[in-house]
Amino acid sequence: MSTHPKTVLITGTSSGIGLAAAVAAAQAGWQVIATMRDTGKADPLRRAAAEAGVADRVAVKRLDVVDAGSVTDCLEEVLAEYGRLDAVVNNAGAGRVGTIEQGTLDDVRATMEVNFFGVVEVTRAALPHLRASKGRVITVTSVGGVIGQPFNEAYCAAKFAVEGFMESLAPVAATVGVDVTVIEPGAVASEFVASVGVDVPAMLAAAGPYAPALQAYIDRTMKTFTQAQTSAEAAAPIVESLTAEKPAFRVQTSDWAREFVAAKLTDLDGSAVQTQTGDWVR
Template sequence: MTPDTEPVVLITGCSSGIGLRTALATAGAGLTTVATMRDPDRSAGLREAAAEAGVEIDVRRLDVTDETSVADCVGAVVSAYGRLDALVNNAGIANTFPTVEMTDMATFRAGIEVNFLGVVAVTRAALPHLRAARGRVVTIGSSRGLIAQPFNEGYSAAKFAVEGFMESLAPVAAGVGVTVTMVEPGPVLETAFAANAGVTRASLLADAGPYAPVLEPYLDWVVRTGWPGAQTATEVAEVVLRALTEPDPPLRIPTGDWVREYAGRKFVDPEGREILALTRSWLARPEPDGAA
């Protein structure tokens, strides 16, 4: 991405977390930054952070589930700046838990709509302009799209779909001059993502029905292990900036050593036996001390 003028990047889901920090990073690096969100009334945090950093960010409305909103936003950006050099697909929701039998289909579909089809819709709208600029598509993936998380079928399925979509698109897009990259974070701190899910341990167990005896040891495992490999949203944003600016980024960029090792377990396990054993171990009750 080496235009004669400042590159223009459009980022989705910028009201908090990775999107907010990525907008600050790209603006600080001299890219013309268009930060979008479904509800611009939630932009106060971004605007304050931009003012503190001394950078300019163009905040616009974009609802990734509304094709008219997507088309209007992309069209307005190109009209305003004459070009679009890069897209960062970041918008997502955490409508996870409980397991699929205990979830209504409307909730399940809503997650797929935002976390997968929203990525498809915005990428589709941006591609004609990215072809013209020989630009880039950078998409925030997840370690949950590489190894699925128990009780997280909807989110994991959407992220797996994003992986397949981008891996399939990448060689096609490269043929017309567009680079496709997935940024693969693990657990991310300093984000409203988990809080937006609106869940607690008690509410999860109450909603789990017959699956509560399986869920409880998993929640205990989460408490015991914490969040290995956790990073800040700022650290992930630095990797996104790398994907936007380095000459030849790979298809996937793990955001740290933990994610790289975690992903490696999947790609050397073609039959899925090790992965299933790993994820099933998360649901097992620990043996009492002194047990044989």
């Protein structure tokens, strides 16, 4: 029997929720495999782990979720070095702001690739090992995976797809002893927002007939992010789901997120959500 502590692989740990989750999981006693596409960006994570006194429980490895070979290689390394895999946290993702008329299908495909197909690839590859350990799959989605949001068509489509995939997988995985959970953050003050790479003046200048709606959306979004959760606050439910005896399938990370998604669950004809999000663009 392996003497290693329980091992969790977390994707997208160079910043934001992934970084915070990696440190918090290590503090909770887990051996953390902190993965990122570019390990040259690992210094902030290493510093945070050292400051928390858990540097010895955080191992940085390269994993690009859109590269099947990278996923396979990383998992093989983990099994060779630690002998087990007890959980996967699908956190890697990228935002996409814009409306479809002014984008391309390649933009949409790229957004789906990292936010949806990357999650599918990592989960598919990890499941044999998680079956062996009776482990769990935890996936960071978004309130945008429950309620579609203006100028986030591609991103929300990807997150809706993840939610549907995981909701469908959960009862099947349970038959072989694997728990599945989705984590739904709202606004989080992290580098994810900056990583969207939006040049607001240029976007507005190119928005044409959508400019008034886009300006209203941007104004509303900026106000929301002034009251955003910290990455550590959003990461806490991830660690709770790792350590819970029986984790919930769906977990929101704040009271705001719970109230926001609750509206969808009773909105049978869609009118309440459309009224709410319509107000964001006028």
